[in-house]
Amino acid sequence: MGGNAFAALLSTEAFPRMPPAVYYALKNRLLPQISRLYKHVAVPFEAPEKTTYGDVDFIVAGPLTIMNTQETVDQVNAPHKIVQAAIGAQYANLMDGNRTSNFAVPVDVGEWTMFGHGAEEEEARRLVEDGIIYYQVDINVCTDKEEFERTIFYQAYGDLGMIMGLLARNIGLALGEKGLKLPDPPNPPIELSQSFDEILRFMGWSMDTWKAGFSTKKAVFEWVGSTKFFDPRMFRSHGEGFRKVKADRKMYAEFVQWAEEKNTGAGEKRRKRTEEELQELRNLALVHFNKKIIFNALAQEREQRAGFRQVWNGSRVRDWAELGNHWKGVKLIMDAVRKRLGGEEGVAKFYGKDGEDGIRRVVLEEKKCLSLASDIRDEASVATSTEDGLARGITNLAVV
Incomplete structure (x- = not known):
């Protein structure tokens, strides 16, 4: 629900859920306004089959105006005040950088009537003390066109991205x-691809079907289930882990239930992939x-380090x-x-070539060059004499 x-x-x-007609009218009204401020707006x-909407989400990139003449070329935000004025927002929760800002846009009295939802608007106004209700408009700013397209x-x-992430995790x-990665704890993950065209080809999902759209949630689920990696035995709609899913992620929960029902129909028990199976799948992705080659080189470098x-x-x-x-x-x-x-890096390279014996040989050669044996004996002798002198001084001081 909007307003959070x-x-x-x-x-x-104060942020009633919007009927579809109201939602689409608001989106179409604000799209030209925001397009005057950003090069990329969408x-x-x-999600299919939605009966109400809590907010409108705009994804943007490439500001057409900047904060001031001192701003650098890395500026990603159009001036917040200009954005707020352009969409007619009364309140705003503003965020700099590639983050999401939230705006509260007042609903004009009687605005929903033209869409056949006047009674619902009146009821929504009765629920708030001052009778003023708002639309929540979220503007997610991206750093560049590439991030914009991925987002x-x-x-x-709806929750399709989250569902796809669940399949990948399995x-x-x-x-x-940010794309597809191979986790390699405790080391940083390996980036496999930032291109969703490439990612979908690997997963076995049709980009053409995705672009054509889905009229039902079931169509979404069946598209997800078309991957060769889908195994309904990997899902459950209850128990540990599933409780962590947010209550408003209904589509995600429905997908897990759909997968579980397919498994129940097949009469098979739930299972987890073995570590050997997961390793084989990771190698397939690499x-x-x-x-x-990059993965093996990094592993070898860590081992050598x-x-x-x-x-x-x-x-x-x-x-x-x-x-x-x-x-x-x-x-x-x-x-x-x-x-x-040649410094610490040079020592490391030498170790990689000559190993421990090589390092030891150089250490002993440098010890000999520095004549450390005699220096250390002299240093030890001086230290002993100093300690003896201090001891005598302390004794004499005590006698006095």
Whole structure:
């Protein structure tokens, strides 16, 4: 329901749900106004079979005006005050950058009458103390055209993007507005693709069908279920995890129930994919998107880096050089090795080529060059003499 963004200022009842005729009239009225402020403007395809709407969502990118002459070329927002005035909003919850701003646009008295919903408007006004009701208009600002197109796709047809994300998660992948990724915890995920054309080809979903639209939720569900990766045994409409779904995500919940019913009809028990199955599917994705070489290279680099940290540290250098607790000597050797091999990165590359034995050899060579054995004995002797002198001084002081 609209109005949640203004809960601290206005009651939820001040934002009545809109009948379809009212919703489409509002969208068509505001679209030209917002198009004067942004180069790219669109409203995602609505979910099929909706009987009411809580708000209108505009996705935009490329401001045609900027805040002031000092703004950089990276400016992504049209001036908030100009936007608010253009759509006739009385209140606004404004966000800078590529985020969503919310606007409360007053409903003119009798406005719904021309659409055959005058009685509903009057009833909505009776529910609020001052009789003033509003439309909630959300404007989601994107950084560039590419993000704009991805957002338009992912937010289309209600919860479809969320449902697609669920299917991807069931095969060990992550799908969102930024595209498809391969999670690799605890490491950063591997980006597979930001192109939804490529992603749909991999998943086995028809882009032509998506573009043609869906007249029913069942048609959406059947399109989702057309992927070769769909397995109704992976879904349930109750239990742990499912309770986390927001109450207003009805279409998402209905899809899970639809999938569960298909499984019930087949008479099969619910199951999870094994780790071996998931690994096979992940490898399939890596090969399809030509990311296998990159993935393996990153894994090898991490393994090498971990081995390097085990070898190249103060404790290991101290042991090789037999310096005991003389950490100053350890630091001198490590600094000398870094200087010789081209810094920390150079040492790491040398380790990758010559391994632990190579690093140890260079450490001992630098120890010899620095003549650390005699220096350390002298340093230890000086330290001992100093400690003896301090002890005698403390004793004499005590006698006095």
